[in-house]
Amino acid sequence: MDRMRADRLLSLLLLLQNRGRMTAPELAAELEVSVRTVYRDVEALSASGVPVYADRGPAGGFRLLDGYRTRLTGLTGDEADSLFLAGMPGPAAELGLAADLTTAQLKLRAALPAELGERSRRIQERFHLDAPGWFRDAEPVPHLAAAAEAVWERRVLRVHYRRWRGEVRRELCPLGLVLKGGIWYLVARVEDSVRSYRVSRILDAELLAEVFERPAGFDLAAHWEESSRRLESARFQGEAELLLSERGVKLLPMQFGAVGEEAVAAAGPPDDRGRRRVVLPVESLPVAVHDMLRLGTDAEVLGPPELRSAVARAVAELARRYGAPNGTPGGPPGHDTPGGAWRTVHEPRDTP
Structure with missing residues (x-):
C-alpha cells in the first residue's frame, strides 16, 4: 500500500472517530476523492480489522463500533510542523502543508479526551483567521515552496529577483519566512548582512546543494521587529x-x-x-x-x-x-450629464 493511500485510510478512520457517523459523499468531500474510492477504502479498513459498520436508510452512513478508538495518533515531522499554521489554512497550502495540516488536526483531535475534542471542533467551526487585507488579490508566490525548503534544510538559494531599481541575481542563505499582512517575505543572509526579500518578486529560484551555517542565536521574530522599526523610522522624511x-x-x-x-x-x-x-x-x-x-x-x-x-x-x-475646451469640466461621451452612466454606490454599514 503506497503512503498516499495509507494516509487517506488513516484520515478516513480519524474522521469517523472524531465525527461519528458520516455518509460516503461527506467522506468523499473531506478526503477529496470519489464516492467509489470511499467504498473501497472502507472495505480495506474492514479487511484490516477496523470495526467499520454501514447503517442503511436515509439517515445511514458509516460509523465505528461504539467505544472503538485508534491509537495511531503519532504525528510525523511535517504534520507537527504544520500545526503552527493551524489557524492559517491559506498560508499552509501555499507552503505545501495543507494535507499535513488536515491529518495533524485529525490526529490531535483523536488523541484528546472526548469533551476536549468536541471543544476544539467548536472552536474551529466558530473562529477563523483571514490575514490578508480587503480588496487585494493574493500575490502569486510560485517559488515559496523552494524558499521554505531552503529554510528547513539550510541550503543556499540562488534567485533572480526584481527590485524597484532593476533585476539582480543573488545567492541567499535563507534564515526564515515571514507572513506580513498576507505578503510573504524571505529573510536571508547575503554576505555579511541580513535582508528581507518579497517572495512574489522572486522571478526564478534554484536550490543549491551547498549547505550554510545559521548565525548563532539568530532570532527571526526579534530581527523582523527591529528591521520593521528601522523601516518605519526611515520611511518618513x-x-x-x-x-x-x-x-x-x-x-x-x-x-x-x-x-x-x-x-x-x-x-x-x-x-x-x-x-x-x-x-x-x-x-x-x-x-x-x-x-x-x-x-x-x-x-x-x-x-x-x-x-x-x-x-x-x-x-x-x-x-x-x-477640462473641456471651453474650460468647463467635461468627460468622455455619454458621461457629460449629472449621473450619466454612473450610479451612486452607498457604502454598506456592516461590511468593508
Missing part, C-alpha cells in the same frame, strides 16, 4: 500640515492607519466650518503628493510650501487633462 474637513478627519485613519490615527488624536480644535489642522508624517515629495491627492477636496495642504506647490501643480495638470 518630513511633515505635512493639513486642514481637514469633518469627512477628512474620518478618512485620515482609514487611509494612513496608525499614523493617521495619531495625527487626528493630536489635531487642533475645529474652526467655525468644522475643519481641523493636523500634522501628518509624510514620505518623499512624490509619494506625499500622491497621498494628498487621495484625500481629494477633504484636505488642504498648508505646508510645507514645496508640498503645497507640488500638489497645486498636480491638481492643475488634472484640471487641464480633464
Whole structure:
C-alpha cells in the first residue's frame, strides 16, 4: 500500500472517530476523492480489522463500533510542523502543508479526551483567521515552496529577483519566512548582512546543494521587529500640515492607519466650518503628493510650501487633462450629464 493511500485510510478512520457517523459523499468531500474510492477504502479498513459498520436508510452512513478508538495518533515531522499554521489554512497550502495540516488536526483531535475534542471542533467551526487585507488579490508566490525548503534544510538559494531599481541575481542563505499582512517575505543572509526579500518578486529560484551555517542565536521574530522599526523610522522624511474637513478627519485613519490615527488624536480644535489642522508624517515629495491627492477636496495642504506647490501643480495638470475646451469640466461621451452612466454606490454599514 503506497503512503498516499495509507494516509487517506488513516484520515478516513480519524474522521469517523472524531465525527461519528458520516455518509460516503461527506467522506468523499473531506478526503477529496470519489464516492467509489470511499467504498473501497472502507472495505480495506474492514479487511484490516477496523470495526467499520454501514447503517442503511436515509439517515445511514458509516460509523465505528461504539467505544472503538485508534491509537495511531503519532504525528510525523511535517504534520507537527504544520500545526503552527493551524489557524492559517491559506498560508499552509501555499507552503505545501495543507494535507499535513488536515491529518495533524485529525490526529490531535483523536488523541484528546472526548469533551476536549468536541471543544476544539467548536472552536474551529466558530473562529477563523483571514490575514490578508480587503480588496487585494493574493500575490502569486510560485517559488515559496523552494524558499521554505531552503529554510528547513539550510541550503543556499540562488534567485533572480526584481527590485524597484532593476533585476539582480543573488545567492541567499535563507534564515526564515515571514507572513506580513498576507505578503510573504524571505529573510536571508547575503554576505555579511541580513535582508528581507518579497517572495512574489522572486522571478526564478534554484536550490543549491551547498549547505550554510545559521548565525548563532539568530532570532527571526526579534530581527523582523527591529528591521520593521528601522523601516518605519526611515520611511518618513518630513511633515505635512493639513486642514481637514469633518469627512477628512474620518478618512485620515482609514487611509494612513496608525499614523493617521495619531495625527487626528493630536489635531487642533475645529474652526467655525468644522475643519481641523493636523500634522501628518509624510514620505518623499512624490509619494506625499500622491497621498494628498487621495484625500481629494477633504484636505488642504498648508505646508510645507514645496508640498503645497507640488500638489497645486498636480491638481492643475488634472484640471487641464480633464477640462473641456471651453474650460468647463467635461468627460468622455455619454458621461457629460449629472449621473450619466454612473450610479451612486452607498457604502454598506456592516461590511468593508
